[in-house]
Structure formats: C-alpha cells, structure tokens
Amino acid sequence: MSLLDVRKLRKAYGALKVTDDLDLQVEEGEIHAIIGPNGAGKSTLIAQLSGEAHSDGGSVRFAGTEMMGMPMHRRVRAGMSRSFQITSILPGFTALENVATAAQARMGSSFRFFSPVAEEQPLNDAALAALRRVGLADRAFFRAGSLSHGEKRQLELAIALATQPRLLLLDEPLAGTSGQEADRLVDVMKSLRQELTLVLIEHDMNAVFSLADRVSVLVYGRIIATGTPDQIRADPRVREAYLGEESEEGTDAAS
Numbered sequence: 001m002s003l004l005d006v007r008k009l010r011k012a013y014g015a016l017k018v019t020d021d022l023d024l025q026v027e028e029g030e031i032h033a034i035i036g037p038n039g040a041g042k043s044t045l046i047a048q049l050s051g052e053a054h055s056d057g058g059s060v061r062f063a064g065t066e067m068m069g070m071p072m073h074r075r076v077r078a079g080m081s082r083s084f085q086i087t088s089i090l091p092g093f094t095a096l097e098n099v100a101t102a103a104q105a106r107m108g109s110s111f112r113f114f115s116p117v118a119e120e121q122p123l124n125d126a127a128l129a130a131l132r133r134v135g136l137a138d139r140a141f142f143r144a145g146s147l148s149h150g151e152k153r154q155l156e157l158a159i160a161l162a163t164q165p166r167l168l169l170l171d172e173p174l175a176g177t178s179g180q181e182a183d184r185l186v187d188v189m190k191s192l193r194q195e196l197t198l199v200l201i202e203h204d205m206n207a208v209f210s211l212a213d214r215v216s217v218l219v220y221g222r223i224i225a226t227g228t229p230d231q232i233r234a235d236p237r238v239r240e241a242y243l244g245e246e247s248e249e250g251t252d253a254a255s
C-alpha cells in the first residue's frame with residue numbers, strides 16, 4: 001500500500017480544469033518530486049493534498065485513511081504537513097518562537113506534544129529539535145527578520161518538521177536561493193529521507209534530478225509519467241510535453 005494514494009482528484013476554476021482526474025502514488029520513505037510547466041497545477045495540487053484548497057472530487061488516502069473533506073489541521077495531526085512560504089514567518093520573533101508558535105497553531109492546542117499551553121518546555125524542546133534538524137540551532141534566539149534568505153527557507157522547513165509529519169509537502173523549497181544556500185537545503189532534504197517521506201514541487205531541475213527517488217510530471221492537470229530521474233529524462237512523452245531540449249544541458253527547464 002502506498003503511503004499516499006491519490007485517485008481521480010479534480011478541481012476546476014470555472015471552465016479551467018486545474019487537476020483533471022489526477023492519479024498519484026507516493027511510497028513511504030521516498031523523495032517524490034512533481035515537475036511541470038508553469039500553470040500546470042502543481043501549487044494547486046499541493047494545496048488540495050494539504051487541505052488548504054477544496055477539491056471537487058476524487059480520493060486522497062494517506063496511510064490507508066481517506067483525507068478528503070478533512071480540514072488542514074486534522075491532516076497535520078494525521079501526519080501530513082506542508083511548508084509555508086517565507087511570508088508566514090514573523091520577523092520580530094525569534095526563530096525558536098516562530099517554530100513553536102506556528103507548529104502549535106497548525107496542530108491545534110490539543111495535540112499531544114504541545115499541550116497544555118502553560119507548559120512551554122516541551123514545546124520549546126520540540127521546536128529546538130526541529131531547528132537542529134535543519135542546521136539552524138545556532139540561530140534559535142536570533143530574530144527571524146535578521147536571518148538570510150536561505151536560513152528563512154530552513155526555518156520554514158523547521159516549522160513544518162515541528163509538527164512531526166510522516167509526509168512533508170514542499171512547494172518550491174529552493175525558490176530564491178542559489179549556490180551554497182541551495183546546496184545546504186538539498187543536503188537537509190536528503191538527510192530527511194531517512195525519517196520521513198517528501199513530496200516536493202521544484203523548478204530547479206538540477207536539484208530535482210539529484211534529490212528525487214522518483215519524479216512525476218504534471219501537464220494540464222494530469223500526471224503524464226512517473227519514474228526515476230533517469231526514466232523521466234529518457235521518456236519521449238515527457239521530452240515532448242515538457243522538458244524539451246533544455247534538459248539536455250541540465251538547465252532550469254521549468255522557468
């Protein structure tokens with residue numbers, strides 16, 4: 001049984017079918033990248049999986065349980081969490097406070113790790129562990145606003161990790177980073193493979209092909225191919241629909 005089993009997922013904006021009977025299977029422990037041209041529906045898919053966006057139909061089974069109709073905080077408690085954009089970080093609060101408060105808010109106050117609210121130590125311990133996990137422990141007491149762009153992206157990861165997910169959904173975790181910052185984030189994601197399953201949307205093809213165990217290609221709201229990076233590179237349907245000649249040079253084919 002796949003950890004995440006998506007069948008016939010649908011969502012339309014008026015006449016525009018953004019996800020169109022989409023099927024996707026994600027296996028436990030893998031890093032699964034979703035690539036596709038601009039406007040293919042990647043962000044919408046992540047929002048539908050996390051419960052942030054309503055779906056018109058279909059099934060999203062996570063660890064054997066149907067998630068459709070469940071609000072986001074219940075999916076988080078079930079073990080499915082997504083990272084949020086830098087804009088959700090509170091610049092005047094420390095990195096530690098950001099992780100602790102955001103994780104608590106996402107799970108609701110009744111979650112076992114973070115209740116009762118009056119008892120802050122377990123909350124701070126969990127937040128610190130998450131910061132350590134992404135290599136940001138030495139910035140725990142720095143104001144989030146003073147962190148570099150790459151560190152803010154690490155902080156986003158820590159916030160998502162503090163909810164102790166079994167499956168982590170990442171929407172462009174490398175956006176806006178380059179060089180060493182991107183390399184550091186790729187290393188952090190690789191190290192997470194041992195303990196959780198990652199689904200990520202990413203435009204940086206070099207990162208995708210070095211990081212992912214499997215890649216799914218989304219075009220016009222449907223997954224047209226799933227396979228290892230080598231299989232995807234060699235797939236004529238993918239080349240025709242999406243990758244084109246740019247992939248041969250290892251450039252960013254999606255932007």
Ligand SMILES: Nc1ncnc2c1ncn2[C@@H]1O[C@H](COP(=O)(O)OP(=O)(O)OP(=O)(O)O)[C@@H](O)[C@H]1O
Binds near residue numbers: 016018036042
């Ligand atoms: N709230 C909305 N209302 C109407 N149309 C929307 C809405 N959100 C997204 N769309 C449309 O749905 C399509 C898919 O958008 P989405 O952002 O999911 O694509 P994407 O693959 O993530 O694109 P990109 O790679 O550019 O981020 C686009 O045509 C977009 O214009």
